[in-house]
Amino acid sequence: MDEGESSSTNNPSRPWESYNTVFTNAKAGMEGVDKEKVQRVVYEMSKGSKYFQNEERKEALMKQKIEHMRDRCAKLSSSDLSNYQKVVDRRILELEATRDLSRVWLHVDMDAFYAAVETLSNPSLKGKPMAVGGLSMISTANYEARKFGVRAAMPGFIARKLCPDLIFVPVDFPKYTHYSDLTRNVFKNYDPNFIAGSLDEAYLDITEVCRERGLSGGEIAEELRSSVHSETGGLTCSAGVAANRLLAKVCSDINKPNGQFVLQNDRSTVMTFISSLPIRKIGGIGKVTEHILKDALEIKTCGDMVLKGSLLYALFTQSSADFFLSVGLGLGKTDTPEVRSRKSISSERTFAATGDERLLYSKLAEIAEMLSHDMKKEGLTARTLTLKLKTASFEIRSRAVSLQRYTCSSEDILKHATKLLKAELPVSIRLIGLRMSQFNEEARHSDPSQGTITKFIVQKGSSRKNLDDNDSFDLDASKNCLGNDEMLSLSYASHETSYDQLKDVVEYEEQSVTPEQECKKEEERPQVLEGDALLRKHKESKSETSAQNTEAVSVFPQMEPLLWVNGYKCNLCGIELPPSFVEERQEHSDFHLAQRLQNEESGPSSSTTPPSKRRILGKEKANSKPKKQKPNQKDGSKHIPIHTFFTKSNQNSNDETQKK
DNA sequence: GGGTTAAAGGTGG
DNA sequence: TTCCACCACCTTTAACCC
Known part of the structure; x- marks a missing residue:
């Protein structure tokens, strides 16, 4: 058995044969390649590296998973299997009924x-021979380069070894x-x-x-x-x-x-075609799934998926088994789906691994800035932030937090990302990523092609209804930036993020601001301009010349001065506008004036007073303390669940057989 | 119990 | 000599909340 499996032929004189790289798989364009040479070079260049060690770790995990599945397989009684076979037979009928051969x-x-x-x-x-990309990674190789075994997603330095x-x-x-x-x-x-x-x-x-x-x-x-x-x-x-x-x-x-x-549209042609097709040819079946199906269940072709359907339904979740079975029947989507919008937006960067906290915080600030920029460009606000880390040993960690408000501001992102990162330190890291998800659907359809955010605000500001809508993009954008007192220190720091400032922010917050307090503060704020420490400060020193870091560019009568903090950031709402954006700045000033006039006209209770929706949002997350206290992962004994992906929990499998 | 969130992992381009 | 990206999607599981 298993003669064909490179993973099980452990020849000590040819160790590369057991190195499961993705670079020699069955994808197109690699015919005539000296696969053994490629395998050997990739192995030699990888051997002993941190990357390699991590690959070995993953490989071991996969083997455990396979063993676990074999065990469960062996424990299945014949009555279990015949019960599952009934499930399969029923599903085949149901799936067959959906077969549509009318489309091309x-x-x-x-x-x-x-x-x-x-x-x-x-x-x-x-x-x-040519490749698009760099020494760290190449995106595509032309067919001349592919003859040498060079291919997409291969590190450039290995590609150059294969093809000098x-x-x-x-x-x-x-x-x-x-x-x-x-x-x-x-x-x-x-x-x-x-x-x-x-x-x-x-x-x-x-x-x-x-x-x-x-x-x-x-x-x-x-x-x-x-x-x-x-x-x-x-x-x-x-x-x-x-x-x-x-x-x-x-x-x-x-x-x-x-x-x-x-491929002709008739059932028998399709079935003949699919039955001998290697499973790896199917989109969605990658290296790991292929390995598990082959080594644990001896499923090599799509036809095998139907033949071994009872095992699939016994060992995998319903949706996975359904997918495998439909593949085995040559079924696929035939409809034209609705236009799908993106679900998340992210930015990540790899760099030389470091444990230097200052460096890490400054990388984080850069990435937060990039992400915020991309979000603003697309007119997106979101409320779930995920920090992704790749440690020096290539272990991937992700830490997420859901915020109380939709935001796209780099200050908000950085503030929470810093907290998430801080909890992981000390650790040596080679990649940091930030992702925002859970978009504000009402705001996302606004036109991102507008010239400036200011223009957008002014346009929408002409409608009272929109102005009063707390979920609309404009007010969220400004309120987000007005958020909390402690954020102001970040505003100052945003041009040149200092580690010490970031650290202070985090510590201050942890000591004094609970989510409940944050909510409360929001509700207490009767209008945009109050409850803001910086503003109070300005009121006190109204008659004086502006503070060192600020520059007064426009002062309205009977109103707090509009200041451009650090020369580019509005102190009232945090929007950034460089000094060269003269017109936009004027428009922006007008907006604040208009808003103030509206407030005065309709009294303090209306206008931007938070309505119920916001309160609900706050309540939702009012007790969003760290939900679970994750076991300490810094002690090196990080627990990784083995029977996670695809496998059903062990103890349930028999019960389910009974039920069915 | 059903819904939501967080974390991990697989896949593909 | 150098020593494995970036982005977005999806699924699963566990924990938590109401």
Whole structure:
């Protein structure tokens, strides 16, 4: 048994054979590669590194998982299995009933897209091995480079070892976006509602086009590919045509590059095709799942998934088993889904591993700034912040917190990210990432293409209703920045974030501000301008010249002065506007004036007084103390659950058999 | 008990 | 000589809340 498994042939003289790298797998474009050489080079260059050690750790974990699954498998009685088989039989009938062979789907995939675009704009690269990316990581390699075993997601230094003449070209996203747009212009002629998977691939429902023009799916694919070639000035793509998207995607890979494959829409053709297809060809089945299915259940082809359905339903969750079974039947999505909007936005950076807290905090500040910038660009506010860390030993940690308000301000992000990071120290880190999720859906549809945030505020400010709506983007943006007293110290620090300031913020908060207090403070604040320490300070020193770090650019009569802190940040709402944005600054001043006038006109109880919604939000999280006290992970004995992904909890499996 | 949140992990481009 | 990215999606589990 298991002769074919590299993981189980442990030949001490050829240790690389057991190193499970993803760089020699069954993906396209690697035919004729000396796989053993690639494997050996990758192994030699990786051996002993921290990365390698982590890979070994993960490998061991996976083996444990497989062992665990084998155990459970062995414990299944024949009556368990026959019960599960009944479940499978029923599910097969249900799934068969959903089979739709009436649609024609086409999957287009550009060939070595980034590399091809670079060659187009620099023809001297033609015929030479080339990779887009850098020494740390490459994004794409052209087909000349692939002959050496160089491929996407391979570290550049290994790629150069495999192919010493490899030419590195830096990534140029705007260029790829331009060419991607050209291809999409072609796609929409065939399906205006096509689904863009990424810059270089798309799914098209060509059912109607085929019918209207009396052409086959294959003929349409030929025409489309030729059109892409001419419209882009020479880029080639591959296509797959089949009854659903899952199959079409598999098919587009078959005759890559610059080819296509058509799978006829009849059940027996589909079943023949799928039954012998290696499971790894299916999108969603990666290295780990492949390994588990092969080594624990001896499932190698999609056909095996149907044959061993009872095991799948016994050992995996319902949704995983359903997925596997539908794959085995050659089923896939045939509808055109609603336009999906993003669920999260993130930014992360890798750097030389360090445990230096100052350095880490300053990296964190940079990333918070980048993330905030991206969010503002897209007009997004969100309320769940996740800190991601990769330790020097490549262990990934994530820590999340849900905030009381939607925000996109770098100060808010940094404040909470700092708290999360602080709890992890001391630790040596090589990557920090920040992600924001749980978007404010009401605000996200606002037009992010506006010139400035100020303009946006002014526009919306013309409507009282909008002004009073606490969930609208404008007020959130300003209130977020007005938030808490302690945040002001951050505002000052934001240009040049100082470790000591950050530290103070965190310590101050922990000592004196509970979430409940934060809520209360918000409710007590009758209007935007009050309850703010900095403002009070300004009131006291109204007649004096501005403080050292501030610059008065506009003073309204009978009103607190509008100051630009550090020369660029509004002290009333925290919005950032460089001095050169003269017009925008004037508009911004007008906005605050208008708001003040409105407040005076309608009395202190109206306008921006927090209504019920905000209170609910506050209440929701009023007791959001650290929910669980995670076991201390700094002692090196970090617990990692073994039977997590995909596996059902052990003790339930028998009960469930009974139930069914 | 059902819904929500946090944490971890897999996948793909 | 150097020594493995960045981003977004999804699923699962456990803990917690009402």
